Amino acid sequence: MDKIEAANKLIAFFGDSAGVRIIHSILVESSKYIIIILFAIYTWRCFSMFVGKDQEKKDKIYRRQNQIMYLIHFICALVLFLNSLDIKIILLYLAQAVFLVFVNKAYLYVYQNASKMVLGNMLMLLMIGFVMIGRLDFSYALRQLVFAAAICTAGLFIPFLIEKFAYFDRFGKAYAVLGLIFLALVFVIGTSKHGAKNWIVIGAFALQPSEFVKIIYVFFIAAFLARSAEWKDVVKAAAVAGLHVLILVAERDLGAALIYYITFLAVVYVASQRLSFLVLGLGALSAASVIAWKLFPHVQNRVIAWSNPWGENITGPGYQIAQSLFAIGTGSWFGMGLGEGLPERIPIAESDFIFSAISEELGAFFAICLILVEISCFVMFVNIALKMTKRFYKLTALGLAVEYIFQVFLTIGGVTKFIPSTGVTLPLVSYGGSSVISTITLFCIIQGMYVLNDQEEEDGETTKKQGNRERANRQGSGKKAAGRAAAGRKAYPKTEPARK
Amino acid sequence: MVLTYGLSLLFLCMLGYFVWFMVTQSGEIINNPYNKRQDVLAKKVRRGEIRSAGGEVLARTETDENGNDTREYPYDKVFCHVVGRITNSMTGIEGDQCYPLLTSHINPLEQLINTFRGEKNPGDNIVTTLDAGLQTAAYEALGDHRGAVVVIEPSTGKILAMVSKPAYDPNTVEEDWDSLVEDSGEESMLLNRATQGLYPPGSTFKLLTGMEYMIEHPKKYQNFQYQCKGSDSFSGNVINCYDREVHGTLDLESALAKSCNGAFAKIGTTLDIAAFRKLTERFLFNKPLPVSFEYNKSRFSLDEDSDMGELTQTVMGQGKTMITPLENAMIVAAIANSGEMMVPYVIDHIENAAGQTVTAYSPRSKGRIVKKWVAEGMGEMMEAVVKSGTGSSLQALPYPVAGKTGSAEFDSEGTSHAWFVGFAPAENPKIAVSVVVEGAGTGSQYAVPVAQQVFGQYWE
Numbered sequence: 001m002d003k004i005e006a007a008n009k010l011i012a013f014f015g016d017s018a019g020v021r022i023i024h025s026i027l028v029e030s031s032k033y034i035i036i037i038l039f040a041i042y043t044w045r046c047f048s049m050f051v052g053k054d055q056e057k058k059d060k061i062y063r064r065q066n067q068i069m070y071l072i073h074f075i076c077a078l079v080l081f082l083n084s085l086d087i088k089i090i091l092l093y094l095a096q097a098v099f100l101v102f103v104n105k106a107y108l109y110v111y112q113n114a115s116k117m118v119l120g121n122m123l124m125l126l127m128i129g130f131v132m133i134g135r136l137d138f139s140y141a142l143r144q145l146v147f148a149a150a151i152c153t154a155g156l157f158i159p160f161l162i163e164k165f166a167y168f169d170r171f172g173k174a175y176a177v178l179g180l181i182f183l184a185l186v187f188v189i190g191t192s193k194h195g196a197k198n199w200i201v202i203g204a205f206a207l208q209p210s211e212f213v214k215i216i217y218v219f220f221i222a223a224f225l226a227r228s229a230e231w232k233d234v235v236k237a238a239a240v241a242g243l244h245v246l247i248l249v250a251e252r253d254l255g256a257a258l259i260y261y262i263t264f265l266a267v268v269y270v271a272s273q274r275l276s277f278l279v280l281g282l283g284a285l286s287a288a289s290v291i292a293w294k295l296f297p298h299v300q301n302r303v304i305a306w307s308n309p310w311g312e313n314i315t316g317p318g319y320q321i322a323q324s325l326f327a328i329g330t331g332s333w334f335g336m337g338l339g340e341g342l343p344e345r346i347p348i349a350e351s352d353f354i355f356s357a358i359s360e361e362l363g364a365f366f367a368i369c370l371i372l373v374e375i376s377c378f379v380m381f382v383n384i385a386l387k388m389t390k391r392f393y394k395l396t397a398l399g400l401a402v403e404y405i406f407q408v409f410l411t412i413g414g415v416t417k418f419i420p421s422t423g424v425t426l427p428l429v430s431y432g433g434s435s436v437i438s439t440i441t442l443f444c445i446i447q448g449m450y451v452l453n454d455q456e457e458e459d460g461e462t463t464k465k466q467g468n469r470e471r472a473n474r475q476g477s478g479k480k481a482a483g484r485a486a487a488g489r490k491a492y493p494k495t496e497p498a499r500k
Numbered sequence: 501m502v503l504t505y506g507l508s509l510l511f512l513c514m515l516g517y518f519v520w521f522m523v524t525q526s527g528e529i530i531n532n533p534y535n536k537r538q539d540v541l542a543k544k545v546r547r548g549e550i551r552s553a554g555g556e557v558l559a560r561t562e563t564d565e566n567g568n569d570t571r572e573y574p575y576d577k578v579f580c581h582v583v584g585r586i587t588n589s590m591t592g593i594e595g596d597q598c599y600p601l602l603t604s605h606i607n608p609l610e611q612l613i614n615t616f617r618g619e620k621n622p623g624d625n626i627v628t629t630l631d632a633g634l635q636t637a638a639y640e641a642l643g644d645h646r647g648a649v650v651v652i653e654p655s656t657g658k659i660l661a662m663v664s665k666p667a668y669d670p671n672t673v674e675e676d677w678d679s680l681v682e683d684s685g686e687e688s689m690l691l692n693r694a695t696q697g698l699y700p701p702g703s704t705f706k707l708l709t710g711m712e713y714m715i716e717h718p719k720k721y722q723n724f725q726y727q728c729k730g731s732d733s734f735s736g737n738v739i740n741c742y743d744r745e746v747h748g749t750l751d752l753e754s755a756l757a758k759s760c761n762g763a764f765a766k767i768g769t770t771l772d773i774a775a776f777r778k779l780t781e782r783f784l785f786n787k788p789l790p791v792s793f794e795y796n797k798s799r800f801s802l803d804e805d806s807d808m809g810e811l812t813q814t815v816m817g818q819g820k821t822m823i824t825p826l827e828n829a830m831i832v833a834a835i836a837n838s839g840e841m842m843v844p845y846v847i848d849h850i851e852n853a854a855g856q857t858v859t860a861y862s863p864r865s866k867g868r869i870v871k872k873w874v875a876e877g878m879g880e881m882m883e884a885v886v887k888s889g890t891g892s893s894l895q896a897l898p899y900p901v902a903g904k905t906g907s908a909e910f911d912s913e914g915t916s917h918a919w920f921v922g923f924a925p926a927e928n929p930k931i932a933v934s935v936v937v938e939g940a941g942t943g944s945q946y947a948v949p950v951a952q953q954v955f956g957q958y959w960e
Contacts, residue, residue: 004543007618021618022616022617022618025615025616025617025618026616029612029615029616030616266503269502269503270503275502278502310532314532314534315534322532322534323534323535325521325526325529325530326529326530326532326534326535326537328521328522328526329521329522329525329526329527329529329530330526330530330535330537330540330541330599332522332526333522336540336544340540340543340544341537341540342536342537342540345536345537364518364522367518368515368518368519371511371514371515371518375508375511378507379504382501382504398503402503402507405507405511406507409507409510409511409514412514413514416514416517416518416521417521418513418514418517418518
């Protein structure tokens with residue numbers, strides 16, 4: 001049923017024709033502008049809150065941000081309902097709304113002192129995904145909600161877990177072995193999907209090991225490099241990390257391989273503070289890319305699809321990317337309106353190409369705001385990482401942050417033809433159990449470490465044993481510590497406070 | 501911190517690219533037959549009109565009281581190929597301007613009010629370069645013959661008329677579809693012969709042979725002499741003149757005017773074939789044409805390895821050479837324009853429903869294909885074709901015409917396609933014309949009268 005049919009049905013129900021039609025039309029047509037305005041305000045606040053320091057003011061902003069999220073969610077559901085008059089949409093909306101409220105309240109309780117903005121953004125991105133997936137396929141939206149609810153519930157225990165296993169940084173080798181085994185498992189019981197052999201199917205569930213290993217992989221790097229970032233340690237870590245990447249390349253999961261690689265480089269750079277590692281690593285990456293392009297037809301295909309998806313390629317390798325660009329371009333700045341575009345023509349629109357579907361129906365302005373919100377998430381992660389006093393936590397948080405933002409870059413860059421497409425999901429927004437579970441876990445871990453860091457710091461303050469100047473400053477004004485922590489970064493290896 | 505800056509820079513570049521894409525690229529990219537969103541857009545926008553240069557409506561959308569749109573073509577069959585259709589696959593301008601026609605550029609506030617009222621916004625209108633009078637004259641001049649006419653303004657490349665016959669009625673294409681498709685063997689009504697029909701060029705190709713000879717003998721081409729006995733033999737390959745007519749002593753000009761096959765075969769044996777091939781390729785044989793509509797590439801296959809038989813046939817326009825009426829029009833328009841070829845185009849500008857220009861297209865040059873003296877020299881010789889040769893019936897027109905006829909044999913029985921290419925006025929060319937009449941007979945008898953009516957209409 002489309003918009004006009006729905007309007008006619010409403011008229012049949014309510015009687016009076018002109019009034020109902022115009023109200024229906026105004027509601028549906030104005031919604032896309034209202035959604036864009038609301039989201040733009042939300043995005044603006046995401047950045048403006050970096051400036052202020054007043055906690056009370058921040059709480060107030062957070063409440064407003066929350067209201068905006070609920071409002072956008074409501075409007076989207078209303079429009080989808082008005083255009084289809086399908087009662088299932090209301091039920092799904094109610095379930096999603098209950099989920100959002102529950103997670104919001106529960107996390108504020110469990111993750112006390114954690115960054116509320118990060119929580120807010122996590123819910124916002126999930127909500128946008130819910131709406132778009134629901135518009136594309138009802139059953140997918142249901143599954144997505146179930147997965148999100150399950151992992152968010154599990155996520156409530158992450159702070160306890162982190163607290164209980166205080167020696168998280170002792171198991172570097174175990175993380176590496178576990179990760180490699182899990183990654184390599186696809187060679188034994190894996191199945192191919194969208195040209196990459198990186199799935200394990202168990203009954204009705206399809207798992208993507210690279211999504212889960214992603215997290216312990218960062219643990220492994222952080223554990224290795226937290227102790228020392230000398231040349232020989234870096235080489236050791238690089239060998240093991242390289243093994244991860246090679247397995248992924250063999251699985252043809254190029255996106256994940258890139259994410260793993262860049263994450264390793266980023267953590268090494270932060271741990272060692274040596275630009276030479278970064279330059280060397282990026283140089284090696286360029287060389288490897290050229291070699292991969294020369295050797296592998298599936299890499300060549302991606303490059304062809306990127307450099308010229310038109311002409312005869314449009315029915316072959318260029319098909320997806322061309323459809324994606326048609327969607328974005330036809331949607332234009334304000335979008336076609338929710339439910340009024342043709343995003344189902346883009347292959348895997350609900351997953352890897354969800355950004356194009358969003359841009360088509362909600363507009364390029366909305367899509368740009370979405371990118372900005374993702375960036376603000378990353379900036380918050382980095383801020384959190386800088387506040388961490390324990391080196392292992394700091395490196396883990398940074399590694400996870402880079403993993404997150406680089407994946408965002410790969411997927412959005414890929415679907416807009418900025419870079420060759422690598423087939424990764426848009427974290428939290430795309431449909432996909434593995435992706436949602438691993439990203440929410442990632443958010444929870446960063447938040448959990450932040451909470452724990454605060455607690456340990458308080459403990460440290462009461463015992464007053466670490467007497468260096470950095471700590472003394474902190475006692476004086478805890479809240480200002482962030483900036484100074486950044487400034488005093490180089491001193492960190494020697495100022496491990498927790499235990500020595 | 502290097503890391504954050506580096507990643508921020510990446511994202512800034514990506515955002516910049518995204519905005520650049522939306523602003524400058526998306527309009528062109530979405531206008532692609534593989535983008536199937538026209539029906540979605542058609543729910544929000546009433547497809548714009550297609551108009552002639554003079555403002556006559558060639559295609560419009562009418563909405564009935566139930567809100568259903570129908571596309572109407574007031575000229576019925578006359579513009580069917582060039583304007584195209586929207587049902588049973590989109591063709592012509594309807595096809596390649598599909599998204600501009602479905603985009604509204606009226607005042608955003610007005611658009612908003614329309615959408616709130618539940619009304620469609622008016623799509624942009626396409627104003628073409630087509631001259632409705634010329635098009636109708638050409639359409640009628642072809643009568644019941646199969647064939648095509650292309651009229652180009654030499655100085656700009658504007659297509660003033662483009663007719664292909666037989667034509668179909670775009671208003672009833674859905675009802676007639678089965679018969680249109682079934683009948684594709686002989687009539688091929690759906691085919692735009694003007695751009696897709698490939699014919700042997702016949703004697704019109706002697707323009708190219710002649711120009712190559714001039715280029716190779718810049719000082720001495722006027723000294724060329726040939727004794728025509730009605731038939732000649734080149735390494736055992738016999739070349740006859742039309743009706744075995746004996747033309748007597750000829751120079752290059754009179755050889756062209758009388759269209760003497762023997763003289764041109766003789767010229768062909770002296771030519772540098774590699775250079776000749778390059779010349780034809782500069783005129784876009786074997787090359788993609790820089791046009792937005794569907795076309796076939798014209799073919800020229802002579803090379804250094806070709807034997808004498810093929811060589812002598814090719815240089816007088818038989819052999820394996822194949823040409824579209826459009827390509828022939830482009831060649832003659834380039835000669836008329838002192839050797840500079842203008843890219844042919846059919847869309848002058850796009851305007852919104854309020855008449856404000858949204859996009860304007862200006863003439864583009866494909867560069868100077870031959871030097872000015874070559875083009876002008878050839879132009880003078882083409883005048884002789886009309887004054888004293890095969891095109892003499894055009895002398896009835898009140899201004900001098902330059903041209904070349906052709907009778908292209910296409911089967912063993914000697915039936916031929918009638919060709920005429922030419923321009924007028926000879927001194928200061930305003931229009932260039934290319935006419936082909938399929939299977940009719942000689943160019944002078946069947947193609948020249950069509951051209952005459954087109955030229956006549958232009959100065960009415």
